[in-house]
Amino acid sequence: MIELGIHEIADATGGRVLGDTAARVTGPVVIDSRLVVAGALFVALPGEHADGHDFVAAAVAAGASVVLVSREVDAPAAVLVEDVQSALGALAREVLARLRAAGPLEVVGITGSVGKTTTKDLVGQVLAAEAPTVVPQGSFNNEIGLPLTVLESDASTRYLVLEMGASGIGHLTYLTGIAAPDVAVVLVVGSAHLGEFGGVEAIAQAKAELVAGVRPGGTAVLNADDLRVAAMASAAHGPVVTFGTVTGTDVRAQDVRIDRDGHASFTLVAGDATATVALRLVGEHHVTNALAAATVALQLGLSPEAVAARLSDARAVSPHRMQVTERADGVTIIDDSYNANPDSMRAALRALAVLAGRERRSIAVLGEMLELGDDSRERHDEVGRLAVRLNVKLTVVVGDGAWAIREGAMMEGSWGDEVAHVADVDAARTLLADELRPGDVVLVKASHGTGVWRLADELAGTGVDA
Known part of the structure; x- marks a missing residue:
């Protein structure tokens, strides 16, 4: 998080300053009072089982310098807004805009019915070896987790990797409105959340919102092995790069092999260049995730050899996933x-x-x-x-x-x-x-x-x- 004064937070969120007008946020943005450190911004989100406003006192006692609230509370410095969740998104949008204006920062957005978290972890590990990279914890991929991840970025951040989830039409449009990606990846259109969407075609429509939400001049990275994903090229406003195992894709896996321990290896083909990838992850389905990660990294200027080596070193990061x-x-x-x-x-x-x-x-x-x-x-x-x-x-x-x-x-x-x-x-x-x-x-x-x-x-x- 970049350092912000309380008036800057109020301006970004459309809020009103209460209390100390000289207060500044010098620490992280948190929604859990147990994670507060000195200088933090505590965001008092109303929850299904608990209301963050009930924990403002604990957050202040732990060192929060400013609290973001939707009703008046007993705190030395607060920003009062109509809707805390919307304000969180607005703050993330403003911080990202400032960081982009200040220096080079590439945003990668990843969606798909399956594989989002693993692909996010792979992209993060490949890029982190190149330059400072922010990657979400676990599956921070919704209207709360995504802005919190954006707000972890600071002036040193070169790559911001975002997982973007959707359980309905319009969800990805909202997320890309906060953080329009420079590189947008769509993995698979499957049957996750089928009951909420009402059909696979509606799922495809929702996932295509990521492609439509790419930043001007940005690139859509699409899985050519999935026909519904490949069809999203028509929604792109800029370059489209494909990955997969079928002939004619821009980045391809060939000679895929699975060893007795379930680890996949393959030859990464990108134009005239080839490199060998031997994954430590278990399951042949990770070839798709690795190809997506490779395509992102290649688009950001890494060499096929470096990408293959880093994918081969990558490990499972998020819990409960193979x-x-x-x-x-x-x-x-x-x-x-x-x-x-x-x-x-x-x-x-x-x-x-x-x-x-x-x-x-x-x-x-x-x-x-x-x-x-x-x-x-x-x-x-x-x-x-x-x-x-x-x-x-x-x-x-x-x-x-x-x-x-x-x-x-x-x-x-x-x-x-x-x-x-x-x-x-x-x-x-x-x-x-x-x-x-x-x-x-x-x-x-x-x-x-x-x-x-x-x-x-x-x-x-x-x-x-x-």
């Missing part, structure tokens, strides 16, 4: 439990099959995929059928919302002890305690709201707070 843990008892845990939709379920199950191979027993612990609307039963049924086709030895279905996975598995030919349906995470824990043995490979996957990620933490022994 994190593999080898336990002392010989059990392997694949934790992909941060979220789930039909596309990511298929990718994770295929990775499980590769890691287990023919020698080890594969176990899939699967919870509900939320926000699928009327398609929920059919989509869960398809997951169960795929588990059988991939020869998963035991499928543990967690919760009533996921019961159609069991139904699909049984209709595909899974009987007896090959599929079990349990009521909740506690029941799954009990079953696995009796069932697991050395050599097992266990995938844990479900939507975040199911709480199945807590079981993944216990099984892996990580205790990561999601």
